[in-house]
Amino acid sequence: MxxxxxxxxxxxxxxxxxxxxxxxxxxxxxxxxxxxxxxxxxxxxxxxxxxxxxxxxxxxxxxxxxxxxxxxxxxxxxxxxxxxxxxxxxxxxxxxxxxxxxxxxxxxxxxxxxxxxxxxxxxxxxxxxNCSTIQMVAALQPIRQAFGLKRIIVSTYQAVSGAGAEAIDEMYVQSRQVLNNEQVNPEILPVGGDKKHYQIAFNAIPQIDKFQDNGFTFEEVKMIQETKKIMRDQTIQVAATCVRLPVESGHSESVYIEVEKEGVTVPQLREVLQAAPGITLQDDPAQQIYPMAIEAAGKDDVFVGRIRKDLDQEKGFHMWIVADNLLKGxxxxxxxxxxxxxxxxxxxxxx
Amino acid sequence: MxxxxxxxxxxxxxxxxxxxxxxxxxxxxxxxxxxxxxxxxxxxxxxxxxxxxxxxxxxxxxxxxxxxxxxxxxxxxxxxxxxxxxxxxxxxxxxxxxxxxxxxxxxxxxxxxxxxxxxxxxxxxxxxxNCSTIQMVAALQPIRQAFGLKRIIVSTYQAVSGAGAEAIDEMYVQSRQVLNNEQVNPEILPVGGDKKHYQIAFNAIPQIDKFQDNGFTFEEVKMIQETKKIMRDQTIQVAATCVRLPVESGHSESVYIEVEKEGVTVPQLREVLQAAPGITLQDDPAQQIYPMAIEAAGKDDVFVGRIRKDLDQEKGFHMWIVADNLLKGxxxxxxxxxxxxxxxxxxxxxx
Incomplete structure (x- = not known):
């Protein structure tokens, strides 16, 4: 010490x-x-x-x-x-x-x-x-400061380590069982304290945390409410669908946004993100450069790529945001x- | 015969x-x-x-x-x-x-x-x-007929079998290698004919098919163009982000839609889907009932669940659509x- x-x-x-x-x-x-x-x-x-x-x-x-x-x-x-x-x-x-x-x-x-x-x-x-909120707001805040932010629709691809060390073990044990044609007995995921448990190995489970009365899960509600609180703006429209994947660490997010300002371009978004603290831009489609969970795992930064303009909405953009959920998350x-x-x-x- | x-x-x-x-x-x-x-x-x-x-x-x-x-x-x-x-x-x-x-x-x-x-x-x-288009339009057409359809934003969670039998083998071989702490040597995914190959085991790859000049992949362009052609409506706004997962068969899709009609409710959407040919509704959050890839694999129907109203857009709804990509797809x-x-x-x- x-x-x-x-x-x-x-x-x-x-x-x-x-x-x-x-x-x-x-x-x-x-x-x-x-x-x-x-x-x-x-x-x-x-x-x-x-x-x-x-x-x-x-x-x-x-x-x-x-x-x-x-x-x-x-x-x-x-x-x-x-x-x-x-x-x-x-x-x-x-x-x-x-x-x-x-x-x-x-x-x-x-x-x-x-x-x-x-x-x-x-x-x-x-x-x-919440882990999935942190990486999203870290990437979107520089965009919001430069161009304003009206709306976010996010679909997540979340790693099992977000559910704890036991969930990591469960994923690897199940994976081995599937490879060996053995019986799989889910006990933890999607939610340790919920009634039913499903196989995560070689699957995707559209439930993280328990369901709320409005049909959203608590993880989705967290992303929605926390984003507004952190950005100090209750008028930002946020919608989330949270999904658990057989990935050890590294949450990925498919994010659609609408900015306030007119005429914003993809190069401008890239420029703003490149200058932002804690963000690494990985966005070169011609070279197949984009963020991926296994690359982000163990790293401190939030990685952003696949930035492209929506084909119909002049102020709409899509991107892919990845970070280590145990570190930045x-x-x-x-x-x-x-x-x-x-x-x-x-x-x-x-x- | x-x-x-x-x-x-x-x-x-x-x-x-x-x-x-x-x-x-x-x-x-x-x-x-x-x-x-x-x-x-x-x-x-x-x-x-x-x-x-x-x-x-x-x-x-x-x-x-x-x-x-x-x-x-x-x-x-x-x-x-x-x-x-x-x-x-x-x-x-x-x-x-x-x-x-x-x-x-x-x-x-x-x-x-x-x-x-x-x-x-x-x-x-x-x-x-395209496989990812079929299951989406099969689920959205009954909704469109009943309530009109203005807009679709989809993020996919696609199985490796969509890339052929060799990609399935690659996923299982890599999974075994990761479990045994052996070196992984990607040779096929994300796209057999592209320059670089990445590990799919315990990862999520935001590329299916090759990149186009507008930053979308060809898989994403297919979903956009084919949906408009099948629905015979070039005015529907469609955006797609396509992602490959370590799942053998069964594509999942997180779909956001905006309908034309005002005042549509979640029970109405459920009713329309329940009556639609080739669709199975699996939507009971209280019982943790929702579609999942490993459950849909080997089945003919398109499965729909997690239907919920957007919290900001009166005409906006979210849902989760899953089907066997080799069968219905x-x-x-x-x-x-x-x-x-x-x-x-x-x-x-x-x-």
Whole structure:
């Protein structure tokens, strides 16, 4: 650990996102003085590694947060609901990667490239948006700033790691079973807590999270509501269809947009995206260059390609947006929020 | 073979679609007097089975079509270009499953549930639409008839069998290699004849067929142009993004539509689809009932679910359309065209 830095807790340190949080804090050299890995009772006692040191995971309790300055939560909504206020009470700033507080009026929902300034309004808790939302707004915000944005219709192609480490295992186990002509017994996907489970191997499942009364899934509702909140514009029309694929990591999105301004061209969109922070343009059809999940996995940026003008709508454009859902979609964005908090002077002094 | 029936040739009898054509002719009991399996020189000499009889595949030449009354082509566009006119010259009616003649002004492009009557205008060749187009127009035509149709935006989730038997093999070989931590060497997908090849196992590739100058792929252009031709309406706005997935058979489509009529409801859409020929409604979110590729594979119908109203556009609706791309998307539709030709008296008398 560093001589100067923050007392940091990771809640859900053994999960798919928690593991990436540890790696990302280390890789980006966030000033950590002490690191406290926390988890549910079930995972307590496991070991995690941070900067070469083996640390024992402890069960998260209200008292765990005594002396903690920054707590990154990614252990499910119920854990965040129970413990994030306890962490705040004890002086920590919480960056929560669950959906528990995202739509709360007094909680900033932040993608630093888009709305870093919203952090100034925080009351202890900052929400990290849904993975599929983050990569989309990161790519669309520079376009919106340059040309305005009226409408978004997105169809997603989402990786199983978004449903946790167990879903990754399930996909690989099922794949092997199909290849060996063995029986497949789905137990987790599409949604661990839902009634029915379906085979993900060599399939596409049009359900992520549970269904709402309006026929949309909660994942789709999240994309719609969070986009409007992050962009601070309730008038943007957003529609989403979210689909789970047999891909380990890397969410892809087929996105249709309508801009406000007239006469916008594909080269102008490319230029704006090329200059945008955290975006890599991969858009050369003649050379078959476009983003793909297996290429984006393990990388920090949001990749954009297949940009083309709609053939009927003068202000309509199509594009393909891909990012690592565990990195920019989760752990990296949380750590970037931590850096932004530090930059804006919103964390306690390092000790 | 039957005592009474037609002299039928299958061009491309050893391919993924050709094999399904043989099975479908047999299963639906199309009146076949003699069946002549044809192929390229490379596959000539192979055996195929039809109604329990083993038949030797012959190399397709102009003379092969002497005495043939019905020829189903599925051996690539160049074969159709060279030999379909030769078959017509010798008195055969050709049902062509390639893209060679689809947009020709004097060639009907037919999905029987949608535009069977167009068959009356044929001049020897009838084109079978692209797989991803067929299932979409089959599902949207009843909606269009009831409520009008202004606009379609579709993102596809397409199976590898659409790229042929070799692409299926490639997907399974690569999947095994990934599971065994072995090197993957893509050679076919996304497009056999294109410059670069990418891993399809555990990935999603946003390219099907080659890129056109406007940034759309040819598959996307096919969906756009063919939909307008089949629906006989050049004013329908159609946009498509076509994506290849690691799925063996069964294309899925996330479809957004805008209808003409005001006040249309989701129950009304369901009612119309439930009454439509060739459509199975699978739409009960509360019970997690929706179409999926692995369920649709091997079935004749087009499956529709996830129907919901757009949250902003009063005339906008979203849905999820799935069908077996080798059956309704290819072989079954070709055989259905043959039945329609017979029904309309457009085939020579059975002999």
């Amino acid at each position: 560093s001589h100067l830095g923050y007392h940091v807790a990771i809640v859900g340190a053994t999960g798919a996102v928690g593991q990436q949080m540890l790696k990302t804090l280390e890789r980006l050299n966030f000033p950590v003085k002490t690191l406290l890995p926390l988890s549910s009772k079930r995972s307590a006692g496991k070991k995690v590694v941070f900067k070469g040191e083996e640390l024992t995971v402890q069960e998260a309790t209200p008292e765990s947060f005594e002396g903690i300055q920054l707590a990154l939560f990614s252990a499910g909504g119920s854990v965040s609901k129970a413990l994030a206020p306890e962490a705040v009470k004890r002086g920590a700033v919480v960056v929560d990667n669950t959906s528990a507080y995202r739509m709360a009026g007094d909680v900033p929902l932040v993608v630093p490239e888009v709305n870093e300034e919203d952090l100034r309004d925080h009351n202890g808790i900052i929400a990290n948006p 989760a752990a990296l964005n949380s750590v970037q929020i931590a850096f932004s908090l530090q930059k804006l002077g919103l964390l306690e002094n390092q000790s | 039957s005592h009474l029936g037609y002299h039928v040739a299958i061009v491309g009898a050893t391919g993924a679609v050709g094999q399904q054509m043989l099975k479908t002719l047999e299963r639906l009991n199309f009146p076949v007097k003699t069946l002549l399996p044809l192929s390229s020189k490379r596959s000539a000499g192979k055996k195929v089975v039809f109604k329990g009889e083993e038949l030797t595949v012959q190399e397709a030449t102009p003379e092969s079509f002497e005495g043939i009354q019905l020829a189903l082509f599925s051996a690539g566009g160049s074969v159709s270009k060279a030999l379909a006119p030769e078959a017509v010259k010798r008195g055969a009616v050709v049902v062509d499953n390639t893209s060679a003649y689809r947009m020709a002004g004097d060639v009907p492009l037919v999905v029987p549930e949608v535009n069977e009557e167009d068959l009356r205008d044929h001049n020897g060749i009838i084109a079978n639409p 290819a072989a079954l539709n070709s055989v259905q065209i043959a039945f329609s030709l017979q029904k309309l008296g457009l085939l020579e008398n059975q002999s």
